[in-house]
Amino acid sequence: MSTGADERGVVVIGSGPSGAAAAEMLIARNIPTTLLESGSAPQPKLHVRIARDDYLQRMPGSDAGVPCVTSGDAGATWHSALEPGGLSNYWSLQTVRLHPDDFTEGRRLHERYEWPLRYEDLEPYYRRVEGYVGILGAADDAPGFPASRVRSARALPDDWAPIAKAARAAGQGFLHRSVVQSRAFDVTLTGTAFNSYAHLIRRFPPAAPLRLVTGAHVSHLEWDGKRVTRAVYIDRETGVERAISARAFILAAGSLGSPRILLHSTSADFPQGLGNTEGVLGAYFHDHPKCGGTIRLNRALTRVRIGAFLVRPPVAESPPLLAAACTLQSVKFARGVLRGSPSIGKSNELVWWQFGTMVPTDKNRVSLSAEAKDALGLPLLEVRMRFDDEVRLALATARERLLGHLDAAGLAPEVVAYRQDAPGASVHYGGAVRMHASPRYGMLDGQNRLHAAPNVLVVDASAWPTAAEKNPVLTIMALASRAADRLANELRSS
Amino acid sequence: MTSGGRRVVVLGGSGFIGGRAVEMLVARGYAVRSASRTARPLEGLATVEPFRCDVTDAASVRDAVSGMELVVAAFVGDPRTQVDGVRNLCAALSASPARLVYLSTAEVYGGSSGALDETAPLVRQGWDYSDSKLEAEKCLQRAASVGLRVNLLRPSIVYGPRSDTWTLELGNKLEARRWGTLGRLGEGTCNLVYVDDLVAALCLALERESAPGEAFNVNGPDTLTWNEFFAAFNAELGLPPLRDWSRTEAMLRAGIGQLPRTAKELFARRGGAPPPVARVPVARRRAGSQPLAARLLDVLKATPRWRSLTSVYPRSVVYLDRKARRMLGYEPAVRARDGIARSAAWFRRVQEGTS
Numbered sequence: 001m002s003t004g005a006d007e008r009g010v011v012v013i014g015s016g017p018s019g020a021a022a023a024e025m026l027i028a029r030n031i032p033t034t035l036l037e038s039g040s041a042p043q044p045k046l047h048v049r050i051a052r053d054d055y056l057q058r059m060p061g062s063d064a065g066v067p068c069v070t071s072g073d074a075g076a077t078w079h080s081a082l083e084p085g086g087l088s089n090y091w092s093l094q095t096v097r098l099h100p101d102d103f104t105e106g107r108r109l110h111e112r113y114e115w116p117l118r119y120e121d122l123e124p125y126y127r128r129v130e131g132y133v134g135i136l137g138a139a140d141d142a143p144g145f146p147a148s149r150v151r152s153a154r155a156l157p158d159d160w161a162p163i164a165k166a167a168r169a170a171g172q173g174f175l176h177r178s179v180v181q182s183r184a185f186d187v188t189l190t191g192t193a194f195n196s197y198a199h200l201i202r203r204f205p206p207a208a209p210l211r212l213v214t215g216a217h218v219s220h221l222e223w224d225g226k227r228v229t230r231a232v233y234i235d236r237e238t239g240v241e242r243a244i245s246a247r248a249f250i251l252a253a254g255s256l257g258s259p260r261i262l263l264h265s266t267s268a269d270f271p272q273g274l275g276n277t278e279g280v281l282g283a284y285f286h287d288h289p290k291c292g293g294t295i296r297l298n299r300a301l302t303r304v305r306i307g308a309f310l311v312r313p314p315v316a317e318s319p320p321l322l323a324a325a326c327t328l329q330s331v332k333f334a335r336g337v338l339r340g341s342p343s344i345g346k347s348n349e350l351v352w353w354q355f356g357t358m359v360p361t362d363k364n365r366v367s368l369s370a371e372a373k374d375a376l377g378l379p380l381l382e383v384r385m386r387f388d389d390e391v392r393l394a395l396a397t398a399r400e401r402l403l404g405h406l407d408a409a410g411l412a413p414e415v416v417a418y419r420q421d422a423p424g425a426s427v428h429y430g431g432a433v434r435m436h437a438s439p440r441y442g443m444l445d446g447q448n449r450l451h452a453a454p455n456v457l458v459v460d461a462s463a464w465p466t467a468a469e470k471n472p473v474l475t476i477m478a479l480a481s482r483a484a485d486r487l488a489n490e491l492r493s494s
Numbered sequence: 495m496t497s498g499g500r501r502v503v504v505l506g507g508s509g510f511i512g513g514r515a516v517e518m519l520v521a522r523g524y525a526v527r528s529a530s531r532t533a534r535p536l537e538g539l540a541t542v543e544p545f546r547c548d549v550t551d552a553a554s555v556r557d558a559v560s561g562m563e564l565v566v567a568a569f570v571g572d573p574r575t576q577v578d579g580v581r582n583l584c585a586a587l588s589a590s591p592a593r594l595v596y597l598s599t600a601e602v603y604g605g606s607s608g609a610l611d612e613t614a615p616l617v618r619q620g621w622d623y624s625d626s627k628l629e630a631e632k633c634l635q636r637a638a639s640v641g642l643r644v645n646l647l648r649p650s651i652v653y654g655p656r657s658d659t660w661t662l663e664l665g666n667k668l669e670a671r672r673w674g675t676l677g678r679l680g681e682g683t684c685n686l687v688y689v690d691d692l693v694a695a696l697c698l699a700l701e702r703e704s705a706p707g708e709a710f711n712v713n714g715p716d717t718l719t720w721n722e723f724f725a726a727f728n729a730e731l732g733l734p735p736l737r738d739w740s741r742t743e744a745m746l747r748a749g750i751g752q753l754p755r756t757a758k759e760l761f762a763r764r765g766g767a768p769p770p771v772a773r774v775p776v777a778r779r780r781a782g783s784q785p786l787a788a789r790l791l792d793v794l795k796a797t798p799r800w801r802s803l804t805s806v807y808p809r810s811v812v813y814l815d816r817k818a819r820r821m822l823g824y825e826p827a828v829r830a831r832d833g834i835a836r837s838a839a840w841f842r843r844v845q846e847g848t849s
Contacts, residue, residue, distance in 0.1 A: 073609060074609065074717075074812065075608075075609065075810075075812075291608070293606070293615075293617075389611065389816065389817070392611050392613050393613055395613070396613035396614075396615075399615065414618070415615040415616075415617050416604075416617060416618070417604070417605065417606070417617065418603070418604070418606035418607075418614060418615050418617055419606060419607045419608050420606070420607070420608030420609055420610055420614060421608055422608065422609060
């Protein structure tokens with residue numbers, strides 16, 4: 001086994017949004033960084049945008065998913081993207097900050113649902129990430145919605161104001177959707193307008209202390225009794241096993257990849273997986289239940305292409321950790337034509353989709369299969385996920401509130417198409433290596449370090465103790481940026 | 495649970511589901527009145543009180559439910575019959591302590607896909623049958639909000655002896671070799687529920703009252719694709735394997751078949767619907783003796799409905815019945831394999847009797 005070594009530096013595993021954000025921070029702090037990426041080259045894709053309507057955009061929801069053993073709800077598919085840029089290749093570009101309540105709300109249910117950090121801890125890192133991502137959208141705070149630092153402020157058209165008014169009266173913000181700023185007309189081969197590989201890693205200055213190793217599929221981490229010393233990976237091109245040593249290791253391999261690596265990193269001290277002293281590793285896995293469809297209105301509204309965002313129902317009116325937010329868009333022009341309303345400026349049909357939350361428990365979890373192996377000979381993951389009735393009810397409540405606001409605005413909404421997705425469809429899962437102040441309820445401390453092996457950090461959505469009903473990518477990047485910043489402080493001071 | 499001889503009327507007691515409900519309610523010890531337009535007595539059920547009733551006539555509905563503790567609404571008909579019947583029923587029960595169980599359909603969820611429970615929205619799909627059931631549900635919910643003790647069942651694909659669509663009609667088509675598997679268009683989910691399981695759910699809903707307006711999905715224990723269902727039924731009938739129509743062929747056949755249907759519908763809308771005619775299985779066909787014209791006619795008759803082909807058979811949907819299991823104690827007992835075998839056996843019996 002050969003050893004690539006940078007004893008002074010940090011190894012980051014994964015080049016998706018979290019790995020790229022962590023690497024960006026480390027490089028800015030001048031920490032030598034090696035980025036291991038399992039994929040070799042981006043998967044071929046084409047993204048066409050015409051007048052802000054996206055066409056030919058490939059999203060992982062249409063794929064068969066990664067091979068794993070599933071149980072719980074039928075039809076679940078789990079996705080990860082083993083390619084440079086990871087799942088940012090399929091990002092819908094929606095950027096929403098979590099709300100301060102999202103970090104504390106779970107306390108109402110049990111202490112195990114409390115985050116070991118607060119909104120204020122993350123705020124500076126939101127600003128940093130928003131700075132290099134570049135956001136277009138609502139510039140002002142609204143109920144339940146802390147606004148991002150936007151590059152281009154946008155508001156909803158005037159004829160949408162009655163809906164916003166009705167929503168506000170019910171304590172819900174209703175505002176222009178916030179997304180990564182991008183061109184109105186665009187043809188790209190990177191799948192989306194922001195890709196953490198193409199638009200962040202590849203644009204680091206050539207002198208940056210970064211080494212990128214592609215085709216490096218990490219199998220496990222090695223523990224010497226005091227600390228983790230090496231990451232062992234399989235070179236996909238040659239099939240040869242290699243190892244790399246470092247002072248610290250940042251796992252950013254995604255919500256399935258990071259728990260897989262830890263579960264597979266067994267030793268005499270940690271027979272159940274690295275740092276898994278309390279059996280928490282793999283448990284509390286959570287997903288965004290997703291549904292959506294089409295709503296027809298009794299009159300046409302000015303076309304909103306990027307979309308409108310209806311914030312979740314107020315915390316005080318919802319059961320703990322159960323809520324959903326809605327995103328609305330006018331139907332694409334091309335579809336409007338097919339449905340006989342060829343107006344360029346207006347449309348009476350809205351496409352809507354919504355994400356909800358769930359209470360993470362130890363029933364929904366990821367674990368390693370005892371028998372089944374993947375193509376590289378590593379154990380397959382087993383994933384168990386079930387959406388309980390209260391989860392579906394929270395989705396329905398949010399939908400009924402949306403229809404209520406549209407009705408109050410005099411638009412007589414009617415649902416004309418509906419779809420309830422199986423687990424995994426949102427590609428917004430996490431929690432299997434969760435943070436908690438106490439090792440009893442979490443694998444990681446408030447700085448994303450393993451309680452039991454502090455030179456290993458997990459910075460992707462695996463670290464989230466609870467999910468919020470918002471697109472997680474912006475927060476994933478902010479959290480990774482913060483963790484890398486704290487790590488840099490530590491490395492500099494020692 | 496025993497019924498204690500409680501008085502129940504089944505509206506639509508001569509139909510497929512209503513008829514089976516009458517039989518099973520009698521077996522459970524209820525005093526059953528079977529209301530239908532024909533008031534035809536059921537064989538071997540002398541204790542059942544046949545009752546002539548036209549649900550579109552308010553007075554007739556009032557008479558049918560008078561003195562009853564429980565009412566089962568299992569009548570079918572054109573949209574007007576469906577909606578008027580429910581309106582009349584709501585009026586007749588408005589000041590009554592009687593409880594109503596209404597048979598709706600999972601089709602009220604329209605073309606929605608995914609795993610749907612009762613929180614899914616009701617979606618119109620431009621189909622008379624489901625849109626009128628949806629309208630009827632809305633009437634009932636309004637009545638429930640002012641005190642009508644009604645619960646609703648939303649069964650998925652109900653099959654079994656005396657089922658017109660999913661046993662008799664399908665059996666006839668398979669027998670006549672006028673059906674095939676539908677390629678990719680037949681890979682949607684066929685949520686089969688055997689009629690006895692549905693009626694068991696109905697009895698549970700009668701025996702365990704839920705909050706007014708509460709609705710329950712009722713589904714079977716197995717999920718098959720439509721292609722699997724067609725192939726299994728075909729095999730149980732002892733027929734040679736089904737030919738796989740490609741997607742293109744199925745679409746072409748449906749397109750051809752749609753022309754006379756559309757014409758007929760337009761005609762029916764103008765002149766009012768003709769009364770439904772009970773169909774019996776076709777006699778077993780002698781092979782190899784058909785003239786060319788008859789064979790051509792067969793091809794023209796082997797036409798799936800356009801709506802079913804494009805919206806029902808490819809639809810990937812599962813109707814979750816967790817709520818019925820939790821609140822009613824419903825447990826579907828008839829596996830698809832057994833249900834299909836029983837349906838095929840019944841089909842053969844009827845056929846022998848008529849050929």
